[in-house]
């Protein structure tokens with residue numbers, strides 16, 4: 001099975017380049033993404049390219065679940081389309097389970113800008129919750145996929161790994177949720193650590209960057225242009241007055257890989 005690996009701000013995905021149907025089970029997807037017994041990745045992207053139709057992509061988390069949207073995954077998919085000559089330097093559209101997005105490859109493929117759609121907030125706020133002895137204010141928001149933004153004094157890997165899995169599975173989130181731990185640095189900069197639904201702790205996340213910026217903006221904590229700082233890199237977010245979001249960030253091709261079926265046994 002052939003793949004091309006890319007990373008977007010150190011959030012890495014394997015792009016499947018074989019024939020459809022893709023056919024891996026959830027367990028096989030987990031094994032393929034395993035960093036010791038497989039190729040290693042934060043997920044798999046399966047392109048669906050039909051003549052005269054909009055390119056679409058199926059996004060798999062490492063647990064085999066499908067995600068409605070992935071900001072880093074979409075930047076990688078756009079770069080893949082550009083590398084393969086399916087798109088040129090202008091704007092083009094891509095279909096995901098979470099809706100159609102408008103994209104543009106920049107800087108000779110090293111950066112991609114995507115109109116990610118509108119951040120959507122629930123009708124009512126969630127109550128304050130005590131988790132592991134900490135009083136937390138949960139701020140749900142959807143980018144097509146579910147997110148929960150939590151403001152903390154010191155967003156670090158420890159808090160993401162200790163609280164993230166608990167919040168991911170709270171009853172408030174029937175489809176589970178991605179979780180962001182956010183510190184407002186100033187009106188144009190956020191420091192964020194991420195626990196991803198169906199993946200775990202990752203170095204960065206595009207939809208999480210959108211979510212953190214949207215909630216921060218809604219609370220009046222930041223200006224419309226926000227740099228989201230994460231261990232894997234910085235993603236630029238621009239919000240309009242209706243919380244429509246333009247995201248821009250880096251992409252890097254890593255290499256081509258052939259998965260030996262033996263490792264799936």
Ligand SMILES: N[C@H](CCC[C@H](N)C(=O)O)C(=O)O
Nearest residue numbers: 067070071072145205206207
């Ligand atoms: N784990 C996410 C999908 C990937 C999100 C992240 N890698 C991004 O760049 O947005 C979910 O289940 O909604």
